[in-house]
Amino acid sequence: MIPVKYTSNAAMKRHERAARSSYWDNWKGIAIVAVVIIHSCGELSNFPPDSLTGLFGIGLRQAVNFAVPIFLAIAGFFAGRGSSGPSGEFYRKRLTRILAPYLVWTTIYLVRDGLADSLTIRQVIKGYFFGTGIGIGYFVIVLIQFTLLTPFITRLNSRRKHFSIMITMTVVGVFFTYYFPALHPDSPLARFPAYALPFFVWYPFFHLGVYVSQQGVAGITFDRPRTFIALAFTFAVAGFIEGYFWAIQGNYGFGTSQLKLSNILYSASLFLAIAALSRGNSVFNHESWLAVAGRNSYAIYLIHMMLLVPFQQVANSYSGLVGVQPLYIFISASTTLIACVALALILRRLLPQRVATMVLG
Known part of the structure; x- marks a missing residue:
C-alpha cells in the first residue's frame, strides 16, 4: 500500500506563493534581459533600414520592445x-x-560624471527629477507617478469604469506620442526623455496589471493563453511593418519605439498571455538564473548603463565585431547582465540587509 502524504492548507498556500513568485521572477528576468538588449542596440541605427542588418535591427527591437x-x-x-x-x-x-x-x-552616476567633466546645477536637478542622471531614469519617474495613482485605480468598483479610464488614457497617450515623436520629431517634447516621462503614454500597462490582479484574465472576456499568444504574434508582425515604415521615413527612433500603437497592442497581448499562463504549471514556475535576475531586476536596471557603456567602448575598437551586429549585441548584453547580477549578489552578501535594500531595492 502506498502511503498517502497529507499536506496542510498553509503548506499548500506557501507552495503556491513560491510557485507564483518563481513564475513572475522569471518573467521579470526576461524583461530585464530585454531592457539590456534594447540598450545594446545603439549601433543598429547606423545601418540603412533596408539593409540586412537594418532589417535585423528593426525585427530584434520589435521582439524585445515589451520590456x-x-x-x-x-x-x-x-x-x-x-x-x-x-x-x-x-x-x-x-x-x-x-x-x-x-x-x-543617480548620485553615483552624477559623481562619476562630475569627476570626468564639470556639471551644472541644472544638469544635477534634471538628473534627479527627469531621470537623466542614470540616462534611462525616466522609468523610475513613471513608476512613481503610477504609485501615486494606485489607490485611485484600485478603488474603481466596476469593469465599465476600469475600461473607460484605460481606453480614454490610452487614446490620450497615443495622440501625444504620434503628434510629437512621430509627426513632429523636432519638437522639444519629442526628445528623450521628455516624451517618455508622462504617465499617460504608458497608461494601459499599469492599469491593465491592476485590473487582471483584481478581476482575473477571465475579466477580459476570453482567457485562453493561445488566443493572447496569437494576438501578440500578430501585433509583433504589425509592429515590424510599422517600424520599417517609420525607419525608411527617416524616423528610426520612433520606428523602434516601445510606445507606437502596434507595440502597445503587442505588449498588452503578451502580458495577458503571461497572466493566463500563470495559472498552469510550466518551466517558468521553477527556479532559474532568469528568476535570480528577475529578483534583482530593479538593481540591474539602475546599474547596467554604468557597465554597458564601457563594455561597448571596448567592443567598438574591433570594427569587425561592430559589423556583425548579432554577435556584437549578444556579447554586450550577456557580459553586462552577468556583471550586473554578480555585482548585485555580491552587494547583497556584503551589505547588511537593510542597507542592501536601500541600495538595490
Missing part, C-alpha cells in the same frame, strides 16, 4: 494585490523602496 510595458504591467499586478489599507502607509513603503536605490545610483 518596460511588461515591467509596468507586473508592477500594477502586484500593486493591485497589495495596496489595501491606508494610502499614506502604502505610499511610504512603496515610494521608499523605489526612491532610495534610485537616489543612491
